[in-house]
Amino acid sequence: xxxxxxxxxxxxxxxxxxxxxxxxxxxxxxxxxxxxxxxxxxxxxxxxxxxxxxxxxxxxxxxxxxxxxxxxxxxxxxxxxxxxxxxxxxxxxxxxxxxxxxxxxxxxxxxxxxxxxxxxxxxxxxxxxxxxxxxxxxxxxxxxxxxxxxxxxxxxxxxxxxxxxxxxxxxxxxxxxxxxxxxxxxxxxxxxxxxxxxxxxxxxxxxxxxxxxxxxxxxxxxxxxxxxxxxxxxxxxxxxxxxxxxxxxxxxxxxxxxxx
Numbered sequence: 001x002x003x004x005x006x007x008x009x010x011x012x013x014x015x016x017x018x019x020x021x022x023x024x025x026x027x028x029x030x031x032x033x034x035x036x037x038x039x040x041x042x043x044x045x046x047x048x049x050x051x052x053x054x055x056x057x058x059x060x061x062x063x064x065x066x067x068x069x070x071x072x073x074x075x076x077x078x079x080x081x082x083x084x085x086x087x088x089x090x091x092x093x094x095x096x097x098x099x100x101x102x103x104x105x106x107x108x109x110x111x112x113x114x115x116x117x118x119x120x121x122x123x124x125x126x127x128x129x130x131x132x133x134x135x136x137x138x139x140x141x142x143x144x145x146x147x148x149x150x151x152x153x154x155x156x157x158x159x160x161x162x163x164x165x166x167x168x169x170x171x172x173x174x175x176x177x178x179x180x181x182x183x184x185x186x187x188x189x190x191x192x193x194x195x196x197x198x199x200x201x202x203x204x205x206x207x208x209x210x211x212x213x214x215x216x217x218x219x220x221x222x223x224x225x226x227x228x229x230x231x232x233x234x235x236x237x238x239x240x241x242x243x244x245x246x247x248x249x250x251x252x253x254x255x256x257x258x259x260x
Contacts, residue, residue, distance in 0.1 A: 074148035088150035098255035099156035132202035161255035167192025
């Protein structure tokens with residue numbers, strides 16, 4: 001059995017250890033320890049990659065499905081001599097994945113496969129919705145395009161976002177044409193309690209066989225809440241001779257990251 005002297009020495013030692021923990025080790029830990037964040041360049045916390053996945057807004061590369069062109073490339077329509085509209089219908093299959101300003105390139109080729117011209121731009125991929133890449137009045141000089149291609153020139157920077165467009169509804173579409181021109185008016189209603197700003201509205205015209213034969217794009221500055229309505233107008237300096245049988249309307253806003 002330990003003597004009283006030994007127990008006293010043991011007690012002093014415990015007091016010293018506790019003091020070291022309280023006054024040195026704990027302050028040092030609090031001083032140098034940095035809680036895991038989504039911006040520290042490390043895979044920590046509940047992340048599944050470096051600063052991605054888990055509770056981070058940014059998705060890891062293996063957490064999303066690639067966006068793709070529904071048409072397998074791009075399509076074009078003649079506006080006037082030497083001028084064409086060019087578009088690509090982009091599908092984003094990610095329910096909660098969005099990307100802003102994804103760079104792309106559209107190329108036009110003649111019937112011999114020789115490049116005529118290229119256009120570059122950026123497109124926003126809204127979560128679980130389609131987008132229309134649109135280039136207007138592309139100048140091909142005197143050459144005639146036979147094929148158009150589309151490609152992303154850089155991988156999207158995906159992040160978590162919800163679909164906030166559920167409050168918008170297309171309530172009317174009026175397509176008209178004559179011998180020289182055609183037009184479309186799309187009426188959009190805001191059925192939510194919040195105002196929508198900077199709504200990009202794209203349209204695609206289809207013939208009876210489902211072929212895309214026309215497209216355009218415009219921006220609505222704002223749509224008031226509580227059944228506010230706005231009209232998105234489109235005009236083309238060409239007639240389609242009664243071939244338009246349906247119209248597809250694609251709406252998009254800048255997506256908001258989900259913060260955890």
